[in-house]
Amino acid sequence: MQFDLTDLSLFRHVIEAGSITHGAERANLALAAASTRIRNMEKSLGAPLLLRNRQGVVPTPAGRTLLQHARLLLTQAERLREDLSSYTGGLAGQIRILSNTNALTEFLPEALSAFLAGHPQVSIDLEERLSDEIVGLIAEGVGDLGIVAGTVDTGRLETYPFRSDRFVLVVPNAHPLAGSGHVAFAEVLGHDFVGLDRASALQRFLAAKASRIGQPLRLRVQLRSFDAVCRMVEAGVGLGIVPETTAERATRTMAITAVDLADSWAARDLTLCIRSLSELPPSARQLVEHLRKES
Incomplete structure (x- = not known):
């Protein structure tokens, strides 16, 4: 063998x-x-x-x-x-990161760019997953570190605070919901939606929430980024659910309004999780420290 x-x-x-x-x-x-x-x-x-x-x-x-x-x-x-x-001129290696959609799209690009600029021999394998999937995979040794929603039970994994954000509903400025202070997810399921690709962790999460409520999530268009979702919302194709940080940027240049979601799951405290800091390869330990400083 x-x-x-x-x-x-x-x-x-x-x-x-x-x-x-x-x-x-x-x-x-x-x-x-x-x-x-x-x-x-x-x-x-x-x-x-x-x-x-x-x-x-x-x-x-x-x-x-x-x-x-x-x-x-x-x-x-x-x-x-x-x-x-x-012995050959520096730290090298590949780091496997498992991240939920929110962290992957809103916070990791800048943080990882800064880290990789200072570590040219390090490469990163970044994969998008649901938060509860990430916990199990990190515990099994599939990845070096994970970034999950703070509401997920991380068991015996070591955890560190990463970022805070929340999901909001985005609607065209002329939409009747634009004047609402807040709205529950269940109240808007009768509308058409614009979302991410069905394989994305967030889209699977929202589809599961809608299924538990007993209504399907009516996706008219699936896209690759939150910014593209906001542009489609502005065009009147449907409503969208995006991170508040995305909505804040988009509302400066697009005719859309962000409406708070009343659901408890909309608040997103993001958490770093690892099996053990001492057991990580040197480059992965340095990345964890870098992300903690960036928090």
Whole structure:
């Protein structure tokens, strides 16, 4: 049985993505090459590692065992690379961050840009997830650090305050709701909405909230950014839900109004979460300290 680090990294990506196709994309491999590697791994082991179905793939018991060891070995390999980098001119390595939509779009771009400018040999793998998913994945060792909503139970993870923000409803200036001081999410579900791509963590969160209320979220358009959502709202396509920081910028140049959401979940205290600061690779520890100073 011989697996190299590329095999192990691919296998981890496949399991985390839930499909060989998306796992191959994350590993920067062609689908045919990725499929061949997985088949060769199973042939070398003499047992199936994946159960394949129409929805994607899930690990077999052997696959779950391999995944545990793969994560450990890949972490050790990354730490080895960082430790040796001190002899070749600086700190190097890759940091895996899992973030909810709010932090990813509103706060991380500036913070990470400043960090990466001072650490040219460090790269960052940034993935958007729901907050409750992030907690579980960080605990399992899938990522180095996560950024989640402060309302989520983080269990035994170490946590640090990051930022505060809230979601607001944005409407055209001429809309009847523009004069409202605040409104509940349930009261506006009868309107058309403009939102992010259905795969985004925030859109999945809002769809779940609407489902619990018993009404579908009527999405007319799905876009890639909050700024684009605001432009569509201004054009009268539908209403939107965006971070307050986004709305404050947009209302300066667009004919839209921000209306407070009365729901408790609209307030977003964002939290950094990690397994253990002392166990992080050096570059990841430096990033945590950088983000804490930026808070």
